[in-house]
Amino acid sequence: MNLSEEEKQIFCEVIADNDVSRESGAWQGEDERASPVATGASDAARETSFRLSAPKGAYNFRVNGKSVGRKSTANIDIKTKQKKSGLDIYIKPGTKNETVHIPVAISATGLKEAVYNDFYIGDNSKVTIIAGCGIYNCGDQDSVHDGIHRFYVGKNAKIKYIEKHYGFGRGGGGKILNPTTEVYLEKDSEATLELEQIKGVDSTIRKTTAELEDNAKLMVKERLFTHGRQSAESLYEINLNGKDSTADLASRSIARDLSKQTFKATIIGNNKCRGHSECDAIIMDDAAVHAIPALNAKTKDAELIHEAAIGKLASDQINKLMTLGLTKKEAESRIINGFLN
Amino acid sequence: MFEIKNISYEVSGGSRKKVLDSISLKIKGGSLIVITGTNGSGKSTLAQIIMGIKRPSEGQILLDKTDITNKTITERANFGLAFSFQQPVKLKGIKVYDLISIARGELVSEKEASKYLKQVGLNPDEYLLREINDKLSGGELKRIEIASVLARDAKIMIFDEPEAGIDLWSFENLTKVFKKLKAENRTLIIISHQDRILKIADEIIVLNDGKIKSHGTPAKILPKITGGKL
Incomplete structure (x- = not known):
């Protein structure tokens, strides 16, 4: 793949730091780079050389609206959609422990795209899907990526979906990412979603919906970090339709500077089911966080719980780490990193 | 030598109140000092x-003749002070x-980390990789604290009510750890009401x-406490 340094950097950011891509040799950074939150590393310092090699398993790398590298495997078939932009990804029944990487990079200022990726996951499969999008914008026009991912998870299949979003570049144009994730879980299936916004995304509206059949299970782990004047909305609607279906949604976020976040999670219990949502946010500086957890039980057998906590970085936590020899800044970084990990 | x-x-709020009033103390290196007193007497504030963690309205703190009154928490930690929160x-x-x-200031081996957990009666296999969150009980959090x-290996260790939330077995173990640290010439300042800790002190400050109100050896102070004279 012939990629610019910025495009390589995006791919390293959005598909790195997860066990699967490490194991599969999906990327190799020049150095063992710590999280931007931990180091406060500048963009310039991070714009060193990035080496990227093709991951194992199926993949499609998309840059500025075009596929720049694709591989299907015996069990995973990636096809271009005919009527709109995006992919149809077919995973054969019984496929075990395989991965699909579908990262997206935008480095052209002013590019606006909506991409529809549909995943058809066969019965009894077990796969990991690594997506994620990064925008490098050094111009004055907004760059926008709307990624609409639909997962049709077959009976007794299990998926792990990892999505990271990242933006950088000093141009005045916005870096805007609006992901929509729809999950349809058939009987006895399971989905684990790890959704993370690392840094640098000016505006995002994240919509996640799920429909669960009997004994299906959904786990969502969301991590959001906003800074500057960024805004983020994270909206969930989870329908527990099947008997003994379960959902566990855990969102942790940090809002710094003048950034704003809204978290709205609605769990609807339409059957005997269990649902839990938890929103935990830390506010720093002059940021604002609005959490709206909602439960809608349509039968007495629906057991639904929500928890929401918003607070500042506690001084006693900082003091504790300072008594162990960290400076105030180091203590704050450590607490933030721990919280988001 | 550690000198206060x-x-x-003072705290303000309505009327000004002196939480601590001209406290002076000299603590010899390697000694075990227990500060005791009723609730609200100012023990934790002094610690x-x-x-x-709190700045005094007046006065000085000297460590080996160096004035550390205006030093930050981090600087004090690096001077060799450690603190266990109540x-x-x-x-x-x-x-x-x-x-x-x-x-420890570095990534330690599991074996080394386990050593400190065992000292407070926690099974490393069960606790080493546990997150320090609200799934832990008060007693578990206290022992991890x-x-x-202990892992700081500091010259001067301050413990604010170490007995709170700790079961009897672990507490017995902890008193042994305190004695061992004292034998290693560490200075220990312990805020406590616990009789067993008062008994192992070199000096008790009430x-x-x-x-x-009173200051002396356990032989001098304990009879007064048990006799209700303090």
């Missing part, structure tokens, strides 16, 4: 002032192993209403 000279601490904090996302490594302080 005329330390006072926090020594560590730099109310341990939760640190979401940080594991017990991470906390021990932070305390103390383990992190605070009342922000002032030193």
